[in-house]
Amino acid sequence: MQYFFIPGRLQDLSTEELKSVLKIFSKSKYSVDATNKGFILVDSDCSAETMREIFNRLGGFVKFGKILSEQEERDFLNKYLSKGRITFGVSRVGIESGPIKVKKLATEIKDYFKQNNVSARYVGGKGFAFLSSAEISGNKVLENGFEIVNLETRVGDLLTGNTVAVQDIDDFTKRDYGRPVADKKMGMLPTKLARIMLNLAELESGSTIWDPFCGSGTILTEALLMGYNALGSDIDEYAVKGAYKNIKWLSQNYNLGDTKYSVFESDVMRPNKPLQKKLRYTSVNAMIFEPYMGPPQHRVMSAYTAEELLTNVMSLYKEIFTFAERINSPNLKAVFVVPSYKTKKGWATIRYNTFLSKRWKVHNREGLHWSRSNSIIRRNILIANLKK
Ligand SMILES: C[S@@+](CC[C@H](N)C(=O)[O-])C[C@H]1O[C@@H](n2cnc3c(N)ncnc32)[C@H](O)[C@@H]1O
Numbered sequence: 515m516q517y518f519f520i521p522g523r524l525q526d527l528s529t530e531e532l533k534s535v536l537k538i539f540s541k542s543k544y545s546v547d548a549t550n551k552g553f554i555l556v557d558s559d560c561s562a563e564t565m566r567e568i569f570n571r572l573g574g575f576v577k578f579g580k581i582l583s584e585q586e587e588r589d590f591l592n593k594y595l596s597k598g599r600i601t602f603g604v605s606r607v608g609i610e611s612g613p614i615k616v617k618k619l620a621t622e623i624k625d626y627f628k629q630n631n632v633s634a635r636y637v638g639g640k641g642f643a644f645l646s647s648a649e650i651s652g653n654k655v656l657e658n659g660f661e662i663v664n665l666e667t668r669v670g671d672l673l674t675g676n677t678v679a680v681q682d683i684d685d686f687t688k689r690d691y692g693r694p695v696a697d698k699k700m701g702m703l704p705t706k707l708a709r710i711m712l713n714l715a716e717l718e719s720g721s722t723i724w725d726p727f728c729g730s731g732t733i734l735t736e737a738l739l740m741g742y743n744a745l746g747s748d749i750d751e752y753a754v755k756g757a758y759k760n761i762k763w764l765s766q767n768y769n770l771g772d773t774k775y776s777v778f779e780s781d782v783m784r785p786n787k788p789l790q791k792k793l794r795y796t797s798v799n800a801m802i803f804e805p806y807m808g809p810p811q812h813r814v815m816s817a818y819t820a821e822e823l824l825t826n827v828m829s830l831y832k833e834i835f836t837f838a839e840r841i842n843s844p845n846l847k848a849v850f851v852v853p854s855y856k857t858k859k860g861w862a863t864i865r866y867n868t869f870l871s872k873r874w875k876v877h878n879r880e881g882l883h884w885s886r887s888n889s890i891i892r893r894n895i896l897i898a899n900l901k902k
Contacts, residue, residue, distance in 0.1 A: 516581035517565055518665055518675045519554045520607060521574055527710060527882045527895065528574030529554055534716045539568050552607040553665050555581070555673075566679050571740065573686075573709030576647045579663060579677040587674050590662075591626055599633040600659035603645040605677075608666025613642040619664070634659075647680035656680070694763050695730045695756035702729065703804050703851075707884050707893070708736040711802050711849045714897050717742060721799040726782050726834055731757030733802050735764045738773045745796060746777040747789050754779045782834045798843045804851040804893065805830045811855070814890055820855040820862040827853060831869035839873055839900065846900040848874070854883075854892040866896055874898045 521528030529548045536544055536556070544558035558565070562580055569578045582590060594600050604620045606612065620636045627634035637653045639645040645661060655661050661677040689705045696702055711733070712723065719741040725733040728746030734757055737744040746757050757777045764770065780789040808823040815823075831852075838846060854863035866876055877897040885892040 515558060515560070515562075516673075517556045517558065517562075517578060517678075518581055518663065518673070519556060519569070519572075519578045520552065520576050520663075521554065522576055522681075522706070523886075524574065524882075524884060525550065525552065525554075527884060528572075530878070530882055531572060531574045531710045531713045532556070534713050535568055535571050538716055538718065539571070540564070549667065551666065555665075562678055569679055570682075571709075571713065572681075573706035573713065575681060577650070577661075577663075577677050577680045579661075579675040579679075581665075581673050581675045590660075590676065591623065594627070594659065595630050595632060597632060599635070600627065601635045601637060601653060601655050602659040603637045603639070603650060603653075603655045603661040604664070605639065605644045605661060606664040606666070607644065608664075608672075615664070616643050619662070623662070647683050650677070650680045651683070688767075689735065689764075693730075693735070693760045695759045697730045697753065697756060699810065701804075701807065701810060703732045704884075705732060705736060708732045708802075709740070710884075711851075711895060712737055712740055712742070714849045714895065715800040715802060715847050717799055717847075722796060723800050723802050724793075724798045725803045726780075726801065727803050727805050727830075728757050728777060729753050731760045731777070733804075734775060734777070735760055737802070738764060738770050738775060739768055741771060741773060743773050744775045745792065745798065746775070747780040747782075747785075748777075749779070749781045751779050782830055782837070785837055793841045793843075798841065798846060800847040800849065801834075801838060802849050803834075805834075807851075807853045807891070811890055814856050814858055817857045817859045817862060820857045823855060824853070824862060824864050828864055828869055831864075835870055835874065839871065844900070844902065848896075848898045848900075850896055850898075851893045852896055854894060856890040856892075861892065863892075863894065866898075870898065873901055875901050 519532055533546055540560055542559035544556055547555040604616050606616050624634050624636055637655055639649050663675040663677055665673045686705050722743040723737045724745040726747050728734055728748045731746055734744040734746045748754055754777050761775055778789045780786045805827055854861045882895045883892050
């Protein structure tokens, strides 16, 4: 069967995330075609239900669905003729994604239902050629009908898909803004990015992660939700208390199964005894973190300020990676953020070979990143592991 996956803003990062999740969870053979046209095609023997579970683990995708065969496409609308009323949507992605074509198809579908005495409500997207996850869930399109997605693989070549699920945005929002403690001053990692980073580590269920700059615990909470054990540490006692409060809130709102967690106050420049002891008796499978990247910046900075911030971040990396080489964790993986700052002279960043010893193998030299348009800080995401 062929499936389509539609990424959020960052196709490269999301494609890598999807590949990682398929590697861990797909029991059947599969192949991935990253198309680079705003959608990713996956050929797999997996059932739509297994694909739905895979989709639900992802942070970087807004919808996924099944590509219809020609026969399925011909029969598709007939399945809804027995219903008195339906709601439907149409989206188009690819090279020539155009509102006019979407409108034309929607009108044809509406007319077809009218001729067959079905009352059909068409939900048009704000962007018109594309219905967002919020528009689909808000209008209960999938519960009361369907969404057809046209995917243009190249000019004139069209695949037709049927949306199976959309991202549960309300649930991400609940975790981003509904948790009791949020430290805006220190900068919070978006929950979706925390999830993407955890997925990139390709961990088996029951693995243990460590975030040595855990702040109020976004990576820890997302890890627990995904079935991993979580260990956090932070230099700041209020961050540690905040992380505990957020984990408690999470456990009251979600089922965390038998996952375990602990959070320590400790400086990565001088890891204290309690943390060292914990690490001695815990086999950590991956370090997932965003380091302290300096106070929040609101405008393009001078090259000097960027240099200063990067020098500070660099000393944190040097310490944490040297320390990590000594803990009792063979095959340790690391998925972490390296910042780039926009300066008046262009983007400034640090190269990983200035802080990682030869004992680390970096998997994505070309670099993936997460940023918003107009942002002055770009988060580069690196994936590495400690060589045997
Ligand atoms: C960007 S925040 C992490 C935010 C976290 N990912 C979240 O979303 O809540 C960086 C954290 O690093 C901590 N930090 C700064 N210097 C540190 C050090 N030397 N050792 C350990 N933690 C440190 C800060 O207290 C802060 O909580």
